[in-house]
Amino acid sequence: MLRHSWYLSPELATVALFSKQVPDEEKSELISNMIVERGSHVLHTLPSTVSQLKISRSFFTTSGTNDSFLEIPVCEWHQSKCYTSAVNKIKNIPCVNDIAERGVALIQTFNAKTKNEAQKQYLLAASH
Secondary structure, three states: OHHHHHHHOHHHHHHHHHOOOOOHHHHHHHHHOOEOOOOOOOOOOOOOOHHHOOOEOHHHHHHOOOOHHHHOOHHHHHHOHHHHHHHHHHHOOOOOOHHHHHHHHHHHHHHHHOOOHHHHHHHHHHOO
16 A cells, blocks of 8 residues: 555645545644645555545645635635635546546557567566
């Protein structure tokens, strides 16, 4: 699981603030643990709860999202136009797996250039 922990990086973990499945209390804890910078994308231990994640204020800058709703209590977020606008923006962020897409593009390019099965298998093994 630790090899895939980059999905829990501070910048990506910030998306948890917009989930209906995360209780308000945990969102409040996330905000109190918020860091300013992006932070490391590598975790050394996996968190056991959502509230143990580190989130990053830089997410809002990167995504161009207004974060002024963070200044009001979580229970009032749904009444904030800033929050509802942010939710709509976050819901429309496309989710892609760049690594997989690059791997597919690489093998397609390589496939067109060689018919040597051993080289293809080596390339596939090296890309993992």
